[in-house]
Amino acid sequence: MPEPLVERLLRGLYSAVLYVLVPVTVYHLIWRGFRQAEYFQRWSERYASYRDAPHAATVWVHAVSVGEVNAAAPLIDALLHQRPDLRLLVTTITPTGSARVTTLWGGRVEHVYLPYDLSGAVRRFLDHYRPRLGLIVETELWPNLLFCCRDHGIPVYVVNARLSARSLRGYRILRPLVGRALRTVRMVAAQSADDGRRFERLGASAGQIVVTGNLKYDIAVDPALDAFVRDFRGRIGDRPVWIAASTHEEEEAPVLEIHRRLRARWPDLLLLWAPRHPERFRAVAQQAVAAGWRTATRKFTHWPDADDAVFVVDTLGELMNFYGCADAAFVGGSLQDVGGHNLLEPAAVGTAMVTGPHLHNFSEIARRLERAGGVRIGADAAAVGAALETLLGDSRQRAAMAAAAAALVEEGRGAVERTLTVVYADLP
Numbered sequence: 155m156p157e158p159l160v161e162r163l164l165r166g167l168y169s170a171v172l173y174v175l176v177p178v179t180v181y182h183l184i185w186r187g188f189r190q191a192e193y194f195q196r197w198s199e200r201y202a203s204y205r206d207a208p209h210a211a212t213v214w215v216h217a218v219s220v221g222e223v224n225a226a227a228p229l230i231d232a233l234l235h236q237r238p239d240l241r242l243l244v245t246t247i248t249p250t251g252s253a254r255v256t257t258l259w260g261g262r263v264e265h266v267y268l269p270y271d272l273s274g275a276v277r278r279f280l281d282h283y284r285p286r287l288g289l290i291v292e293t294e295l296w297p298n299l300l301f302c303c304r305d306h307g308i309p310v311y312v313v314n315a316r317l318s319a320r321s322l323r324g325y326r327i328l329r330p331l332v333g334r335a336l337r338t339v340r341m342v343a344a345q346s347a348d349d350g351r352r353f354e355r356l357g358a359s360a361g362q363i364v365v366t367g368n369l370k371y372d373i374a375v376d377p378a379l380d381a382f383v384r385d386f387r388g389r390i391g392d393r394p395v396w397i398a399a400s401t402h403e404e405e406e407a408p409v410l411e412i413h414r415r416l417r418a419r420w421p422d423l424l425l426l427w428a429p430r431h432p433e434r435f436r437a438v439a440q441q442a443v444a445a446g447w448r449t450a451t452r453k454f455t456h457w458p459d460a461d462d463a464v465f466v467v468d469t470l471g472e473l474m475n476f477y478g479c480a481d482a483a484f485v486g487g488s489l490q491d492v493g494g495h496n497l498l499e500p501a502a503v504g505t506a507m508v509t510g511p512h513l514h515n516f517s518e519i520a521r522r523l524e525r526a527g528g529v530r531i532g533a534d535a536a537a538v539g540a541a542l543e544t545l546l547g548d549s550r551q552r553a554a555m556a557a558a559a560a561a562l563v564e565e566g567r568g569a570v571e572r573t574l575t576v577v578y579a580d581l582p
Contacts, residue, residue: 161301164331168297169273179270189433192249202269202278209264211582212243214285216268219251220470221496222291225314227258228372228570229289234262236574240582243283250432250470257471271296280306286582290339292316297328300335309580312336313573314369315344317352318493318514325356333357343576345569346518366573368519371566373502379478386479389457390424394481394546397426397505399473400495401486405510406438408489408535410445415539416546417463423546424458426476428467430486430495435468442466478503482545482552485509489535497523501559506552508532508541522566528559 183200187193198204215230217223223246233240244255245268255265266283269275276298288303288310295312303310325332336342336357343366344350350363376382396416398409406429413425429438435451442449447463452472458465467476477483477500487495488510497519500507508530513520523529530545532538545552 161334164334165273165297165301168328168331172270172272172298176270176272190249190431192252195249196267199267200269201272202275202282204278204282208281209243209283210241211284211286212241212264213287213289213582214243214245214283215289215291216245216294217251217255217291218268218294219246219248220254222246222294223251223254223258224373224496225369226289226291228369228374229313229573230259230263231374232570232574234259237581243285253470268299271298273298273302276302277306280308287311287577287580289313289577293321295325295332295336297331297335300338304338309340310338311341311343311577311580312339312353313343313366313577314569315342315349315353316515317349317356318517319352320493320514322352322356329356337362340580341576343573348518364576366576367566367569369569369573370496370498370519371563372568372570373474373498373563375502376475379475379503382475383478386457386476389459390462391460393422393424393460394420395424395426395479396542396546397428397476397480397483399426399428399477399483399485399500400430401427401434401438401484402430402490402492403434403437404490405486406434406441408538409438409484410441412484412535412539412542413447413464414445416543419543420546424462425464426467426480427464428473428476432468432470435466439464439466439468474499474503477505480505481549482542483507484538484542487515488512489538494520497529497559498563501528501556501563504556504560506545506555507559508538508545510534510538522562523559526558526562528555528562530555 183193217226242263244263244265246252247268269279285308288308290312292314293316333356342353342358342363344363345368347365350365417423427438439449439451442464448461449464450458450462451466451468453468483500483505485495485497485507491512493515494513511533530541532541
C-alpha cells in the first residue's frame with residue numbers, strides 16, 4: 155500500500171478514536187477541577203476556540219507542565235535575551251505549568267493551553283497563532299500536532315528530547331503512526347546518545363538526531379538565594395533541616411515515618427515539605443497536624459518559627475530556594491513508581507540529596523550523579539530514611555556530596571548554546 159495512503163488511514167483511525175473520546179476529555183476536566191479548581195477555567199483553549207484576533211507570526215515553545223517549563227527556562231531566557239524582537243508563545247497542558255510560565259516571564263511571553271490532539275482543534279490553533287517555528291520540549295509526540303505542523307509548513311524541533319525505555323515500550327500500539335509523525339520534524343535534539351537511539355527505534359531517521367545535552371544542566375540559581383537562606387535561618391536558628399520535595403500521594407506516609415524516625419534523634423528537626431501537585435498541599439499539612447506536629451505553611455505564615463516541626467511549601471516556583479535552606483534533601487517521585495524528579499535542582503544550590511529507586515525519567519542524570527558521589531539512591535523508604543539520617547549526622551559527608559553534584563552541574567552546562575545552534579537556521 156502506498157505510504158501516503160497508509161498515513162491517511164492511520165491518521166483517520168486515530169482521529170476517529172479521539173473524537174469518540176471527546177466526552178471523556180470533558181469528564182477529565184471536571185474530575186481534575188474538583189481537585190484543582192483551575193481545571194474549571196479556560197476550557198475554550200483546550201478545544202482551540204479563541205475570541206481575540208489571529209496573531210502575528212510567533213516562535214512557539216511547548217512544555218507540558220512545571221518540569222518541562224523549568225527545563226526549557228534557560229532556552230527561553232536565551233531567546234528573550236538574544237532575540238528580543240521575537241514574539242514568543244509558550245503552551246502548557248497543566249495549570250501548574252501555566253502558573254510557572256507567568257511566574258518566570260509575566261507578560262514577556264504569551265501563554266495558552268495546547269488544545270487536545272483533535273485535528274480540527276490543532277488546525278485552529280495553528281491558524282490562530284501562526285507559529286513560524288515550533289520547539290517541543292522532551293517527549294510530547296502528538297501525531298495530529300506534528301502532521302498538521304508539516305501540512306502548515308511549520309518547522310518543528312523536539313528539543314531536550316528524552317525517551318526512556320519504558321516510554322518507548324508505551325508507544326507499542328501507536329508506533330506505526332507516531333514513527334511517521336516523528337519523521338516530519340526537522341531535528342530531534344536529544345539529551346543523550348541513549349535517548350537518540352531510542353528515538354531512532356521509535357521511527358526517527360539517524361539524520362534527524364543530534365545530541366545536544368540536557369537543558370536542565372543550564373539551570374539558573376536565584377541571585378537572591380543567599381539572602382533567602384539568611385532570612386530563613388533568622389527565623390529558625392541553627393536547627394537541622396531536611397526537605398521532602400516533589401512528593402506524590404503514595405510517598406506521604408513514608409515521609410511522615412521518616413520524619414518521626416529522624417526526630418527521635420534530633421527532636422528539633424524541621425521538615426520542609428513540598429508536594430509535587432497543589433491539590434496535595436492541604437492534605438499533607440493535615441497529615442502533619444494529625445501526626446501531632448506543629449505545622450505551618452508558606453502561604454499562611456510565610457516562614458516557619460522555632461517551634462514548628464513541619465513547614466509546608468504550598469507555593470510554586472520557590473522549590474530551589476527551599477532546597478538551599480535544607481541540610482539534606484529527599485527528591486520524590488522515586489519511592490512511588492513515577493520516574494523521579496529533577497535531581498539537578500538540589501545539586502545546583504549545593505544540597506546533599508537522597509532519592510528512591512524509581513528514576514527512569516532521570517536515569518542518565520542519576521547514573522552520572524551516583525558515579526560522581528553526588529547522590530544516594532535508597533532501595534526503599536527505610537533505606538532513604540537511613541541515608542538521610544547518615545547525612546544529617548555527618549556535615550563533612552554532606553559537603554563532599556554537594557561539591558561533587560555541583561561540579562557535575564557545571565560540567566554539563568552548554569546545552570542551551572548547542573540547541574540554539576541547531577534551531578538557528580529556522581528562527582524568523
